[in-house]
Amino acid sequence: MKEQNTNNRILLFFKNKEVIKHFSLALVSLPVLFFLYLQFLNIYTLHGKYITVPDYSNYHILVLDSISETNNLTYVIIDSISDSNLPKGIVINQNPKAGSKVKKKRKIYLTVNETNTRIVKFPDIFDLTLRQALRRIEIVGLSVGKLDYKSDIATNKILDFNVNGISIFSGQEILKGTIVNLVVGRGLSEEYVIVPNLIDLNRVAAHIVLNSSSLNIGTEIYDENCIDSLNAVIYKQTPSYLNENELKLGSTIDIYFKNPNIVN
Secondary structure (H helix, E strand, O other): OHHHHHHHHHHHHHHOHHHHHHHHHHHHHHHHHHHHHHHHHHHHOOOOOOEEOOOOOOOEHHHHHHHHHHOOOEEEEEEEEOOOOOOOOEEEEEEOOOOOEEOOOOEEEEEEEOOOOOEEEOOOOOOOEHHHHHHHHHHOOOEEEEEEEEOOOOEEEEEEEEEOOEEOOOOOEEEOOOEEEEEEEEOOOOOEEEOOOOOOOOHHHHHHHHHHOOOEEEEEEEOOOOOOOOOOEEEEEEOOOHHHOEEEOOOEEEEEEEOOOOOO
């Protein structure tokens, strides 16, 4: 009797339209969900998509960040050797080899020819004023490149920093002499600065003056007779410093160079 009741319940269960409907939906949904899961795995793991490893050989360590960023890879210097017959600081060996197929963000292990360039730790300049940051960067032997101004409540405060567009962090070890770009707060108002006088300055001095004034070097034009760019001096600038011209923070000034002994 109990067995018959059990059979009747089973028959009623399968005759229930709602049950049949949900059961059918489950049968259809499971394969679809499984297919979507497989597609997700393909995308997440970049199945079948590879990056060709570039040839790092003979490139200096100062350009490795740019090469790796361009190719969506990362690198680690695992060893250095001393070979007086080769330029210092260049890549001698790499693993995986150039031309290998690897996944995105794969680490490339490099061996370089030793360099005498000293390693320094990037100072903590976040939220400092531009003047304070410039002083700290100069003390450790680094250089400032472009000043990129962003709208922010703070004016002339350091918001971020990078090398060749690649973010770095306080305490990170980088080569002495590396050029660091700074992201600086513009403030919420449109602030202007007076154009400084750059006439008769060389490039290094002009760069320091412009950084201190929250401005950047724009186009650099050298006189056709200029044979010594290192000692060349500025004989013209655009816009001019005359009439107390003003520029927005982060603007550029085009500068024209000549040999110091040429009179215009």
